[in-house]
Amino acid sequence: xxxxxxxxxxxxxxxxxxxxxxxxxxxxxxxxxxxxxxxxxxxxxxxxxxxxxxxxxxxxxxxxxxxxxxxxxxxxxxxxxxxxxxxxxxxxxxxxxxxxxxxxxxxxxxxxxxxxxxxxxxxxxxxxxxxxxxxxxxxxxxxxxxxxxxxxxxxxxxxxxxxxxxxxxxxxxxxxxxxxxxxxxxxxxxxxxxxxxxxxxxxxxxxxxxxxxxxxxxxxxxxxxxxxxxxxxxxxxxxxxxxxxxxxxxxxxxxxxxxxxxxxxxxxxxxxxxxxxxxxxxxxxxxxxxxxxxxxxxxxxxxxx
Amino acid sequence: xxxxxxxxxxxxxxxxxxxxxxxxxxxxxxxxxxxxxxxxxxxxxxxxxxxxxxxxxxxxxxxxxxxxxxxxxxxxxxxxxxxxxxxxxxxxxxxxxxxxxxxxxxxxxxxxxxxxxxxxxxxxxxxxxxxxxxxxxxxxxxxxxxxxxxxxxxxxxxxxxxxxxxxxxxxxxxxxxxxxxxxxxxxxxxxxxxxxxxxxxxxxxxxxxxxxxxxxxxxxxxxxxxxxxxxxxxxxxxxxxxxxxxxxxxxxxxxxxxxx
Numbered sequence: 001x002x003x004x005x006x007x008x009x010x011x012x013x014x015x016x017x018x019x020x021x022x023x024x025x026x027x028x029x030x031x032x033x034x035x036x037x038x039x040x041x042x043x044x045x046x047x048x049x050x051x052x053x054x055x056x057x058x059x060x061x062x063x064x065x066x067x068x069x070x071x072x073x074x075x076x077x078x079x080x081x082x083x084x085x086x087x088x089x090x091x092x093x094x095x096x097x098x099x100x101x102x103x104x105x106x107x108x109x110x111x112x113x114x115x116x117x118x119x120x121x122x123x124x125x126x127x128x129x130x131x132x133x134x135x136x137x138x139x140x141x142x143x144x145x146x147x148x149x150x151x152x153x154x155x156x157x158x159x160x161x162x163x164x165x166x167x168x169x170x171x172x173x174x175x176x177x178x179x180x181x182x183x184x185x186x187x188x189x190x191x192x193x194x195x196x197x198x199x200x201x202x203x204x205x206x207x208x209x210x211x212x213x214x215x216x217x218x219x220x221x222x223x224x225x226x227x228x229x230x231x232x233x234x235x236x237x238x239x240x241x242x243x244x245x246x247x248x249x250x251x252x253x254x255x256x257x258x259x260x261x262x263x264x265x266x267x268x269x270x271x272x273x274x275x276x277x278x279x280x281x282x283x284x285x286x287x288x289x290x291x292x293x294x295x296x297x298x299x300x301x302x303x304x305x
Numbered sequence: 306x307x308x309x310x311x312x313x314x315x316x317x318x319x320x321x322x323x324x325x326x327x328x329x330x331x332x333x334x335x336x337x338x339x340x341x342x343x344x345x346x347x348x349x350x351x352x353x354x355x356x357x358x359x360x361x362x363x364x365x366x367x368x369x370x371x372x373x374x375x376x377x378x379x380x381x382x383x384x385x386x387x388x389x390x391x392x393x394x395x396x397x398x399x400x401x402x403x404x405x406x407x408x409x410x411x412x413x414x415x416x417x418x419x420x421x422x423x424x425x426x427x428x429x430x431x432x433x434x435x436x437x438x439x440x441x442x443x444x445x446x447x448x449x450x451x452x453x454x455x456x457x458x459x460x461x462x463x464x465x466x467x468x469x470x471x472x473x474x475x476x477x478x479x480x481x482x483x484x485x486x487x488x489x490x491x492x493x494x495x496x497x498x499x500x501x502x503x504x505x506x507x508x509x510x511x512x513x514x515x516x517x518x519x520x521x522x523x524x525x526x527x528x529x530x531x532x533x534x535x536x537x538x539x540x541x542x543x544x545x546x547x548x549x550x551x552x553x554x555x556x557x558x559x560x561x562x563x564x565x
Contacts, residue, residue, distance in 0.1 A: 004357040004494065006529040007536055011358050011494030059547045066555030108388050108399050228548045235544030239536055243547050244355070244529075250551055254558035291396050297467075298390040299460030300399070303383055303410055303497075 007242035008052045014248055016046065021060065021252030028064050028253065029071075029260015030267060031201065031216065031276050036061055036194030037122065037283060039249065040114075048245070050111055054101070054193030055240035058230040060249035061195045065223040067254045071261040072217025079168040079214050083221040085175050086182030090226035093186020098233040101191050105238070108302065114192055118287050121188075125202050126280035132206075133273035169210045178208060182222060189230035195223035198280055216264070341369040342507040342515040344376070351492060353525040362490040362521070364503055372509035373417045373424055374478045376488045377434055380411030380523075381499035387457045387464070403449070403457040408440050410497040412465075415476035415488040425511055433506060433513060437462045437471065469493035498523050 003014045020042050024035035036057050043053035072078050104110040160174035181203045185196035200219040204210045210218070235241045264272075344366035351360050364376055385408045391400040414435060418424045421436055431439045441458045449457070465471040470493075480486045500522055507515040525533050536543045 002356070002358040002494070004353060004355050004529060006355075006525060006532040009353075009495060009498065059551050062548055063551035063555035063558075066552055067559050070556070070559040108386070108402065112396075112398055228551075231548050231551070232541070232544035235536065235547060236540045239540055241536070241544065241547050243532060243536075243543075243550065246547060246551065247554070250554045254555060258558060258562040293397075294392075295390060295397055297460070297463065298397070299457070299464060300388050300390075301461055301464035302386045302388070303408075304386065 003244065003248070005048075005052075005242045005245045007056075007240065008048055008245060010047070012046060012048070012245070017043075017245070017248050018252040021249040022256040025064055025253035025256020025258075026260040026263065027256075027276075027279070028197070028220075029068050029257040029262075030264045030272060031197070031260075035064070035197070035253070036192065037118065037198055037280075040193050041118075041283070041287070043245075049240075050114065051105060051238060051240040052242055052245070054114075054191070055231070055234035055238060056242045056246045056249065057193035058189055058227045058234060059241050059243070059246040060253055061189075061193075061227040062224060062231060063250040064253040064257050065195055065220045065227065068257045068261060069217055069220035069224060071258075072220060075217075077214055077217035078221045079166060079210070079218045080221065081164075082166050082169055082171075082178055082208075082210070082214075083218045085164070085178045086185070086218075086222040087225040089179035089182030090186035090189070090222060091229050093183035093188075094190045094226055094230040094233060095186075097187040097190025097230065098237050100187070101234075102237055104191075112291075115287050115291050117188075117192060119284055119291070121199055122280045122284035122287070125198060126277050126284055128206075129202060129273055129277035130281065133270050133277060136270055169208070169214055171209065173208065181207065182226065185222065186226045186230070189223075189226045190233060193230075195219075195227055197223060198276075340367075342374070342505055342517055343367045344503065344505045344517060344519055346503060346519050346521055349519070349521050351496070351521065351523040353496075353498070353523065353529055355528050357494060357529075359494045359496070360492045362492055362503075364488045364490070364505075364519075366486050366488075366505055367484050368486065368507055369484065370507075370509065371483075372507045372514060374486055375416040375424065375433070375435055375506040375508060376414065376476075376478060377502075377504045377506075378411070378413045378490050378521075379409045379434065379502050379504070380497055381409070381501070382407040383410050384408070385461060387461050389457070389460070401449075403454070405440070405458075405461055408461070410499065411470050411492075411501070412440075413472045413476065413490050415478050415490070417478040417480070417486070421475060424508055425513070429511070429513065433504075435506075436475070468495065470495075470497070492523070496523055498525060 001014045002011045004011045021039060024039050028035040039060070040053050040057050043057065044050050069078060101110065104113050160176050162175045163172060164175040165172050181200065185200055188194055188196035188199065197219050200222070201215055204215045204219060205212055231241055344364055347363035347365070351362065362378070366374070368374055385405045386402055387405065388399040388402040390397040393400070416424055416435070421430070424430065425433070425435065427438070430436055440461070462471055466473055476488055476490065478486050478488050500520060502518055503521055504516065504518040506513050524530065
């Protein structure tokens, strides 16, 4: 069914967009990632302008992360204090991110920056997760040690001020570390239209040393507020949030996320992380190819309104 | 005395009649000229609704004589920037660019000749915006050599054709009889909003002898139009509403799934 998008000012096939967002929603429920790193490139591929894809995607992630985190909240798998400290950093990050987005869009380099950021982040985190989850798969004792203390944190991180106690995560660390992670997540929400879950989840495990049980719920909890801020900023600064497209994405994503939350109970940690790592590396490879293979048409046209 | 007055009155009346006759003749001539080429649109408003998937714009018209008919559909004029990717350390990156001024956001045209070249001499075609060549003169600067500039010009047209904003080739003017003709323009679903102009030209012996035009509006209506205007006029409210809708949708779905 063709449906007209009032902000994108074009018609799209509603079913295709629905199916993709449902698939991404399943991943979001299982892994605690927003899944925007898959949806945004897909939306651009279907011919939706990158700016609209990014702004609308931020709006969709508000819904999918809220739906996902409610399940985790009910089971007590959210460190709310940690989440709120990250939100504080996330607000600042998303506001700064909007201005960077606007500047890059003006310069005609936003697509390039989006690709480079994806390749760098997805590539390094995919590889890191791949290595870690395969070694922990063969050596379960090491895995246990990593899961329950913060010995992996560097001396520099330990020496930062504003130390705070996070009883739920059994951590005593500087508030600047989770706020910094939230800041980066806010930047990504504004520039890439993603929750940044693919970056948050590993960062919370490897940098904060949070118990993996709490990571997915806390990441989703934090992403609700960061992407809500990014959505409002995009709507005000760029007028690129298409609520009709957003509702299709939300509908698909929300259904998928609920299925994902159910799946998450039956899936073992290492398997899930290996699968996620493979998926991240696949998206990264595709983006690399797009960037380094000579495009069909070297020229592109932008109409100024 | 009265006879003189009567003669004067007669002369005045004759003068008046002559004036009226001349005036009527004049306006008759003007009307005849206008009637040499006439067009009307099947609809002067294209309404974009939520179910909009494109539209058909039919232009009907009559001509006198045997001249050729050209119909041009032009959208609002806006600036366009064309960028060219170059290979930088293996990656393809936007480097050089060129700005074109006042390019119609949408353009389509039709004529009754087999070959566009036979219609009018090139200068006349450029002047009347017939064909793509006419946009090529709208460069803002001459920063590059003519070959590079031409590459950019061709890219502009190619990119717009790919997005269905320019036609691949001209449409046909279909004659229902010697005088009555019709043109069908197919507008795609991404047709830009704004005020359009449909111009009709009658071409005889390589000259434009008559011209007329009609206005047409492409606008969103109903729900689409409300969303668009709120998003652009009350953008903060719109942003907050989007977040609110997203939160309600996320929460509702969670409640729904829990009940099941």
